[in-house]
Amino acid sequence: MKEVVLGLLGLGNIGGGVWDLVREFGGEVEKRTGVKLRIKKALVLDVKIHGGKEVPDEVLTTDKNDILEDPEIQIVCEFLGGEQPAASMMLRALENGKSVVTANKMALSLHFDELRAMAGKTGAGLYYEASVGGAIPIINAIQSPLIANHIEQMMGIVNGTTNYILTRMTAEGAEYEDVLKDAQRLGLAEPDPTADVEGYDAAYKLSIAGSLAFHSRVKVENVYREGITKVSAEDIAFGREMGYVLKLLAIGKDNGDSIEARVHPVFLPADHPLARVDGSLNAVYLYGHSFKDMMLEGRGAGDAPTASAIVGDIIQAAQNAAHPMPYLREDPLPVADDWHSKYFIRMKAKDAPGVLAEVTGLLGGEGISISTMMQKGAAPDGKATLIFITHEASEKAVQRALKSMNPEICVVENVIRVEE
Amino acid sequence: MKEVVLGLLGLGNIGGGVWDLVREFGGEVEKRTGVKLRIKKALVLDVKIHGGKEVPDEVLTTDKNDILEDPEIQIVCEFLGGEQPAASMMLRALENGKSVVTANKMALSLHFDELRAMAGKTGAGLYYEASVGGAIPIINAIQSPLIANHIEQMMGIVNGTTNYILTRMTAEGAEYEDVLKDAQRLGLAEPDPTADVEGYDAAYKLSIAGSLAFHSRVKVENVYREGITKVSAEDIAFGREMGYVLKLLAIGKDNGDSIEARVHPVFLPADHPLARVDGSLNAVYLYGHSFKDMMLEGRGAGDAPTASAIVGDIIQAAQNAAHPMPYLREDPLPVADDWHSKYFIRMKAKDAPGVLAEVTGLLGGEGISISTMMQKGAAPDGKATLIFITHEASEKAVQRALKSMNPEICVVENVIRVEE
Numbered sequence: 001m002k003e004v005v006l007g008l009l010g011l012g013n014i015g016g017g018v019w020d021l022v023r024e025f026g027g028e029v030e031k032r033t034g035v036k037l038r039i040k041k042a043l044v045l046d047v048k049i050h051g052g053k054e055v056p057d058e059v060l061t062t063d064k065n066d067i068l069e070d071p072e073i074q075i076v077c078e079f080l081g082g083e084q085p086a087a088s089m090m091l092r093a094l095e096n097g098k099s100v101v102t103a104n105k106m107a108l109s110l111h112f113d114e115l116r117a118m119a120g121k122t123g124a125g126l127y128y129e130a131s132v133g134g135a136i137p138i139i140n141a142i143q144s145p146l147i148a149n150h151i152e153q154m155m156g157i158v159n160g161t162t163n164y165i166l167t168r169m170t171a172e173g174a175e176y177e178d179v180l181k182d183a184q185r186l187g188l189a190e191p192d193p194t195a196d197v198e199g200y201d202a203a204y205k206l207s208i209a210g211s212l213a214f215h216s217r218v219k220v221e222n223v224y225r226e227g228i229t230k231v232s233a234e235d236i237a238f239g240r241e242m243g244y245v246l247k248l249l250a251i252g253k254d255n256g257d258s259i260e261a262r263v264h265p266v267f268l269p270a271d272h273p274l275a276r277v278d279g280s281l282n283a284v285y286l287y288g289h290s291f292k293d294m295m296l297e298g299r300g301a302g303d304a305p306t307a308s309a310i311v312g313d314i315i316q317a318a319q320n321a322a323h324p325m326p327y328l329r330e331d332p333l334p335v336a337d338d339w340h341s342k343y344f345i346r347m348k349a350k351d352a353p354g355v356l357a358e359v360t361g362l363l364g365g366e367g368i369s370i371s372t373m374m375q376k377g378a379a380p381d382g383k384a385t386l387i388f389i390t391h392e393a394s395e396k397a398v399q400r401a402l403k404s405m406n407p408e409i410c411v412v413e414n415v416i417r418v419e420e
Numbered sequence: 421m422k423e424v425v426l427g428l429l430g431l432g433n434i435g436g437g438v439w440d441l442v443r444e445f446g447g448e449v450e451k452r453t454g455v456k457l458r459i460k461k462a463l464v465l466d467v468k469i470h471g472g473k474e475v476p477d478e479v480l481t482t483d484k485n486d487i488l489e490d491p492e493i494q495i496v497c498e499f500l501g502g503e504q505p506a507a508s509m510m511l512r513a514l515e516n517g518k519s520v521v522t523a524n525k526m527a528l529s530l531h532f533d534e535l536r537a538m539a540g541k542t543g544a545g546l547y548y549e550a551s552v553g554g555a556i557p558i559i560n561a562i563q564s565p566l567i568a569n570h571i572e573q574m575m576g577i578v579n580g581t582t583n584y585i586l587t588r589m590t591a592e593g594a595e596y597e598d599v600l601k602d603a604q605r606l607g608l609a610e611p612d613p614t615a616d617v618e619g620y621d622a623a624y625k626l627s628i629a630g631s632l633a634f635h636s637r638v639k640v641e642n643v644y645r646e647g648i649t650k651v652s653a654e655d656i657a658f659g660r661e662m663g664y665v666l667k668l669l670a671i672g673k674d675n676g677d678s679i680e681a682r683v684h685p686v687f688l689p690a691d692h693p694l695a696r697v698d699g700s701l702n703a704v705y706l707y708g709h710s711f712k713d714m715m716l717e718g719r720g721a722g723d724a725p726t727a728s729a730i731v732g733d734i735i736q737a738a739q740n741a742a743h744p745m746p747y748l749r750e751d752p753l754p755v756a757d758d759w760h761s762k763y764f765i766r767m768k769a770k771d772a773p774g775v776l777a778e779v780t781g782l783l784g785g786e787g788i789s790i791s792t793m794m795q796k797g798a799a800p801d802g803k804a805t806l807i808f809i810t811h812e813a814s815e816k817a818v819q820r821a822l823k824s825m826n827p828e829i830c831v832v833e834n835v836i837r838v839e840e
Binding site for chain 1: 441445448449451452453549555556557560561564565566567568569570635691693696708709710711712713714715716717718719722724725727728729731732733735736739741742744746747
């Protein structure tokens with residue numbers, strides 16, 4: 001039996017979940033793994049406020065140094081969230097030779113290189129299964145059982161809030177703003193929902209998982225990012241008529257000489273495995289040259305599922321004699337600023353002869369050919385709704401073609417990429 | 421860099437897949453992990469027959485001792501299939517301190533205790549990710565990232581042949597025998613399909629994964645097993661009318677004081693995540709007290725996906741300083757011979773007054789209440805088809821009630837369990 005001494009930075013939802021899991025299930029974990037977990041200290045803002053958990057007074061502290069500088073503490077678990085002071089505290093813990101376990105995708109994504117370098121220098125471990133997909137063991141899978149693969153593609157539903165909103169918009173034909181308000185009322189979206197609905201959260205996660213899957217650093221600032229705020233009930237309804245389901249995806253592709261890394265709404269065929277991953281569920285679809293297609297699906301958030309991943313990491317950190325660092329190429333592949341996709345284009349056009357010819361002519365001029373076209377009868381304003389699904393085309397060509405359209409004749413209302 | 425010397429027992433489909441993966445991707449694996457893989461010897465029946473692979477003469481051998489007794493070989497990969505001589509060879513390798521990697525669910529399930537004991541004695545490792553679910557990292561997940569969970573339920577589609585047959589029966593309304601013949605013609609079912617269609621293969625896999633998930637040894641002889649040979653197109657069609665999809669599932673449940681372990685056809689609600697796992701895909705659905713619901717889906721067979729899991733295991737065996745053995749209770753929980761489920765019961769009954777009352781009376785007498793009943797008009801023989809879906813009932817009670825029915829009045833044609 002081996003006792004491992006832990007310090008928790010934060011005792012909010014996730015920290016409290018870890019506290020509960022260790023208290024209630026620590027004995028069983030010890031039987032299974034030979035590792036006895038002891039939480040020595042937990043950093044809180046106020047020792048009087050700790051989420052109603054019955055935590056002994058001597059465990060609580062408001063001084064980070066009681067954790068970061070205590071030589072007895074071997075593993076530091078960071079639950080503060082946000083970039084700072086989380087990143088600096090993790091860096092200090094690693095510097096002091098303590099392994100770090102975190103669920104903080106923002107601090108990790110933004111400071112990945114320094115944290116990795118420090119861990120490498122001191123031989124401490126850096127574990128972050130919970131940072132992408134919550135309880136889903138995606139970080140472990142791509143680093144260990146799936147290591148003998150050239151992972152060509154990764155497509156994930158990695159943000160529960162946006163998946164919940166899109167699922168309800170789809171089921172109810174409701175508009176984004178209305179569902180968002182309801183989700184906020186239910187505590188399923190933050191009062192300031194920007195990080196989720198604008199795709200920042202998904203982009204951090206893609207930056208982390210993509211770096212590992214493609215063994216090439218994907219910085220978050222190079223991830224193309226577009227949220228769900230422009231999606232309308234009309235888009236979803238038209239897509240559905242054409243057999244598509246709308247999801248916010250984090251997409252990574254290894255094209256050999258470049259990496260695609262993009263977060264944006266996507267129309268998926270209704271029979272795609274990701275299409276029926278609804279509500280607050282998360283899922284990651286992978287394609288590897290050897291394992292072929294795979295999908296891992298589960299709870300991407302919540303106290304208990306996140307604590308499940310955290311304690312799994314703690315046990316790994318405790319059991320590993322050496323802490324393996326993921327291999328990343330020294331010359332990272334560039335992140336592509338253009339890519340090929342199919343496109344759903346919704347526009348309002350003047351209902352007049354020659355308009356369709358002009359629109360399709362502009363698309364054709366950029367090498368974009370149409371696979372499906374749908375026209376919905378003219379509205380009272382004399383404008384008709386046109387929906388195009390294109391064949392595979394270049395992103396840049398599509399943007400150029402749409403920019404060149406005369407707004408007097410047609411107004412592009414939304415463009416949504418289609419993956420198959 | 422660390423060179424690891426491998427011996428392969430067998431160079432057929434899976435062995436050949438590993439040969440190819442190591443040859444083509446070994447350099448990349450070395451970069452990623454620091455482990456250089458060298459295949460020193462491969463055991464074949466005839467050095468002239470090795471699946472068309474270009475294997476140097478000095479690698480091929482027909483003498484198992486060239487592998488099992490060579491002190492330079494550190495890891496033995498077993499691809500012989502079947503119980504013997506595979507089990508004895510694995511035991512000998514472990515005895516000689518060599519770690520063993522295998523995909524052989526039969527030999528592993530039947531000899532799990534001796535192999536584990538020998539590995540524990542000599543400190544060698546025993547790795548078998550590929551034995552359940554092929555490339556899907558289920559063995560790794562339940563042993564490592566999900567370790568801090570009481571896994572309450574595991575339901576898997578773990579046999580590709582039967583899933584292929586059921587998927588085609590469902591899509592085409594075809595009968596079992598016809599689809600089986602076609603699957604045999606296409607090489608998707610064995611000339612003797614017993615191991616797959618009678619559920620033996622799935623039972624071996626459940627015995628292995630269940631032992632690990634519930635930390636209590638589940639012997640294959642205690643797994644209730646029923647194959648798909650009695651399933652008719654009519655069952656599938658009636659089930660579909662009621663919103664169900666038919667799958668052959670391996671089900672494990674931890675009831676606290678006993679384990680359920682059973683392989684049989686199951687009707688699942690059409691919106692269950694396993695219901696749309698079609699063709700030769702495999703998937704395992706898990707429920708853990710902390711991670712909640714999760715599903716892992718991918719390729720359960722095939723040379724390349726299996727090789728993916730094998731090489732993942734080899735790397736783990738090479739990197740682990742100590743080889744952790746899964747914890748199993750010393751006093752295994754009993755495997756339940758009764759359980760609760762809903763039931764789909766199809767019977768042919770005399771189309772006469774009082775018959776329905778008698779049938780429902782017999783069911784009611786055993787405490788079985790009906791949730792849905794469907795009667796299909798009398799056939800030319802004056803018999804009507806009755807379909808019942810029961811509420812949750814005890815397996816034994818259902819079997820007793822059905823046994824007590826008067827065959828003059830009604831004949832039970834099939835009973836299929838319904839899980840939700």
